[in-house]
Amino acid sequence: MNRKNIVLVDGSSMLRNAFFGLPSNGARGIQNLILKLLESKEADFLAVAFDSKTEGSCKEMYKNTAVYEGLLKEEERLREALVSLDIPVLDKEGYASADILASLAKRCQEEEGEILLLSGERKLLQAVEEHVTLKIPVVKEGGLEFKSYSVELIREEFxxxxxxxxxxxxxxxxxxxxxxxxxxxxxxxxxxxxxxxxxxxxxxxxxxxxxxxxxxxxxxxxxxxxxRRDCDIHLDYTKTIEQAEIQKIIDMDFVPAVFPGEGEEPSLESGFHAVTDLSEAETIFLKCGEGCRLGLQLVVEDKAVSALSLCLSETECYCFIPAGELSPQYLAEKAEEICKRAGRTTVLHLKSQLAFLKLTLDSPVFDAGVAGYLLDPLKDSYEYNDLAEDYLDLSIPSKTELIGKSSFKRALEENREKAVSCICYMSYVALKCHDLLHESLVKESMDKLFYEIEMPLIYSLFHMEEAGIRVERERLKEYGDRLKVRIAELEQKIYEETGETFNINSPKQLGEVLFDRMKIPGGKKTKTGYSTAADVLEKLAPDWPAVNLILDYRQLTKLNSTYADGLAAYIGPDERIHGTFNQTITATGRISSTEPNLQNIPVRVELGREIRKVFVPQEGCRFVDADYSQIELRVLAHMSGDQRLIDAYRQAEDIHAITASQVFHVPLNEVTPLQRRNAKAVNFGIVYGISSFGLSEGLSITRKEASEYISKYFETYPGVKTFLDDLVSEAKEQGYAVSMFGRRRPVPELKSLNFMQRSFGERVAMNSPIQGTAADIIKIAMIRVDNALRKQGLKSRIVLQVHDELLIEAYQNEVDKVKELLAEEMKHAANLAVSLEVEANVGDSWFDAK
Missing domain, CATH: 1.10.150.20 (5' to 3' exonuclease, C-terminal subdomain)
Incomplete structure (x- = not known):
């Protein structure tokens, strides 16, 4: 039996896309689309679905506006045209068009149909199956195109x-x-x-x-x-579309929409050129004279150069592919030479290219990706296609769309045209974006932050990644063995405490054991069973030994999988781990680490802290470690200008005990450990915009008591209260929070109609300036220390940065000098109303030096 080609069009979403900006206007665009489908004989049967009046995902948003009225007219026009052509028009009360299509696709597939869905709704990707394909419209430079999703592509992309x-x-x-x-x-x-x-x-x-x-x-x-797939709509798709009906559509008086291939301007790619000849390459390199401005991308994969891209103008963009005398080494040398003599070179992801470019801080190089991050730190990606969309108003294909998950080296062999386009896009976007990015940085008062902190930081992070940190394999294995023994012991203790054997790693089984069989009060029931999240268990741990053991078990199993077993995979031939340090990930400006993540080591149990013992200096060296003491509280004191808090720090005593003394009105020498603990929780909680609910949960006290603690704190430090209130007000007015160094963190949640989102936004508005300032200070410190080590001709190097801590591998004869230099540079990274305090220690492992 031949499977029929059944095309189901999501009229509502396609119409919205056409109406609100795709290069096909309203009903005319959809009409033209249907014509194209029928002319290409892709459809034996065709139907168009619309939202019901109660389920329109867009209609409510535009109710009582001219926009809504215009959209309605377009929908009426399209419906009338479809009915006149005898094409089924589908809607059902209570159902969105996407739900209707999903229901029909399921039914038609079961009845031996090949289903093609056309929709602007990504949610319909969920309906894709073996015989169900979804096409979604995307805007390319040449016009409207349709991206076709099969099950395989969804698996590959998502x-x-x-x-x-x-x-x-x-x-x-x-x-x-x-x-x-x-x-x-x-x-x-x-x-x-x-x-x-x-x-x-x-x-x-x-x-x-x-x-x-x-x-x-x-x-x-x-x-x-x-x-939803329960819409009870049936179609007689046995009635196929005849040629006469197609002609009827052609004869209708509709203005065709613009589709690819019809009256196109020369494409952007027409200015992209592949170069494999040495003499041609040298001719092009001669154009890159003293003081020129260009976009450059050295493509580095697996510690080797795969290609070089140079963009000199709109029509001169080159991809140099290693071949014969045009060797990877030659391309790297030429790229470095060009960067050094150019008036300005704009690149993407400079850090990944520095191993071959070997540039210094005074090189006139601009990282467009880092600039994009500073201007919008909430995005997940700052690739060339993201920057093109944000700053050039240009929709261009991403690397994944062009070459999938293939490496550039392989793609250049198997799909050269698309690989060349992708590589040329990088340098093209870099060049075209520079002025817009620079102007935006100046306009937003972040140019100094970019040029004096973020750009120099790229070099310091590269130096740290290049140095790496030594890990002792045998010690790591021994640590893993100890962990496994302890995990096995904890398992048995948990079984004894709970009275049964079960899968501790199964939230469902664990929830049933704790809350059904052990009858522990306070269980939170969800659709899939009881919640066994950490915050739920931590409240129960003090009163239930089994729960405490489970928390320890979780910490150790995570240590085992992530560190004891996981770290070994990252140790290189030089017995060192060369991790990746990211500066464009966090919204607050903090540096994060991946491959592996060394900034998230669990320290709740002693065994967690002991993982640091496997990190050791090379022979003839020792570790010098230094971290800031309470940097965020010190930043709060400075930024708020609260004199009492500033004075408390200037007394150079226990800040938590001083706060407890002032908040609870007791002499300093009579502060109890409990009062100090509570004051400490409030001190740090204030930095994070803690609520009375959050504090009550953390201290296991009533919300009323927590509220009183916070009130007393603000009575004691009224300048802090005013400062935090002003931060929220300013963020509401400006749309962003700003650090002492000008770093901006957008807070869109403050405009939300949802109370929880607004509350979250207020916490972000209070915390971001403090955390962002602390992040900037550690970055400045890192740059200063790195530069000082090099300037003084020392061989010692920074090997690790974790939050507010720097770790240096110091040669034995340089230890004293490094310890002094480290403390000095970190202390003077910023000039605050209270001094930055740094504690430096020396040891033969990270654990000993901490």
Missing amino acids: GLEPESLAGVFALAGDWGIGDKTACQLIREYHNVENIYDHIEEIGSQRIKEALTGNQEAVKQQEEFASL
Whole structure:
């Protein structure tokens, strides 16, 4: 039996896309699309679905406006045209057009149909199956194109099955989480509910805050993003479209929409050229004279040069491909030479190219990706296509769209044309974006931050990655063995305490054991069972030994998988780990580390801290470690200008005891350990905009008591209260929070109609200036220390940066000098009303030096 080609069009979403900006205008564009489909004989049967009046995803947004009225007229016009052509028009009360299509696709597929869905709604990706394909319109430079999604492409692009995508669409919303991060979270935790059950396990503080502050909105978005397939609509798709009906459409009086290939301007790619000849390359290199301005990208993969791209103008963009005498080494040398003599070179991801470019701080190089990050730190990606869309108003294909997951080297062999386009786009966008990015940095008063902190930091991070840190394999193995023994002991103790054997790693089984069989009060029931998230268990731990053991078990199993087993994979032939340090990930400006993440080592248990023992200096060296003491509280004192808090720090005594003495009105020498603990929680909590609810949870006290603590704190330090209130007001007015050094953090949540989102936004507005300033200070310190070591001709190098801490591998004869230099440069990284205090220690492992 021949399978029929059934085309189902999402009229509502396609019409919205056409109406609100795609290069096909309203009903005429959809009419033309249908004509194209029928002329190409892609459809044996065709139907068009529309939202019902109660389920329109767009209509409510535009109610009682001219825009809404215009959209309605276009819809009426399109419906009339379809009816006159005898094309089925579908809608059903209570159902969105996407739900109608998903329901029909399922039914038609079962009845031996090849289904093609056309929609502007990404949510319909969930309906893709073996015989169901989705085409989504995308705007390219040449006009409107349709991207075709099969199950295989969805798996490749998202790393997930289609049915898992509702969670991705819910997470990738207005809260600063992009598709890439959303996919990663769903791959790890499977669904949104499970993510919230394990929220404390998420390493990124920015992602954790975004999720916590928008929980209700995310869950509502997940519900909206889910497809319904229960719409009871049946079609007689046995009636195929005849040629006479096609002619009827052709004869209709509609103005054709612009489609690719019809009256196109010369494409951008026409200015892209592949170069494999040495003499041609040298002719081009001669054009890059003294003081020229250009875009450059040295493509580095697996510690080797795969290609070089140079863009001199709109029509002169070259991709140099290694071949014969045009060797990778020659291209690297030429790229370095050009950068050094150019008046300005703009690149993307400079750090990844420095191993071959060998530039210094005084080189006139501009990193467009880092500039893009500073201007919008909430984005997930700053690739060439992101910058083109944001600053050039240009929609161009991404690397994935052009060459998939292939390496550039392989793509240049197998799909040269697309690989050359991709590589040329990098230098083209870099060149074209420079002036716009620079002007934006100046306009937003972040040019000094960019040129004096972020650009120099690239070089310091590269030096640190290049140095790497030594890990002793045998010690790591011994540590892993000890962990496994301790994990096995904890398992047995948990079984004894709970009275049964079960899978401790299964949230469902664990919840049933704790809350059903052991009858522990305080269980939170979710759709998938009881929540066993860290915040739930931590409240129960003091009173239930089994829960305390489970928390320890989780810490140790994470240590085992992530560090004891995981670190070994990163140790290179030189017995060192050369991790990656990222400066464009966090919204607050903090540096993060990946491959591996050394900034998230669990320290709740002693064994967690002991992982530092496996990190050791090379022979003839020792570690010198220094970190800032309470840097964020000191920044708060300075930025708030509260004299009492400043004086408390200037007394150089225990700040938490002083705060307890002042808040609880007791002499300093009579402050109890409990009062100090509570004051410490308030001190640090204030920095993070803590609420009375958050403090009550953390201290296990009533909300009323917590509220009184916070009130007393603000009575004691009234300047802090005024400062924090002003931060929120300013962020509401400006749309962003700003650090002492001008770093901006957009806070769109402050304008949300959702109370939880607004509350989250207020916490961000209070915390970001403090945390951002602290992040800037450690960056300045790192640059100063790195430069001082080199300037003084010392061989010692920074090998690790973790939050407010720097670790240096110092040669034995340089230890004393390095210790003094490290403390001195860190102390003077910023001039605050209270001094920056630094404690430096020396040891034969990271553990000993900490």
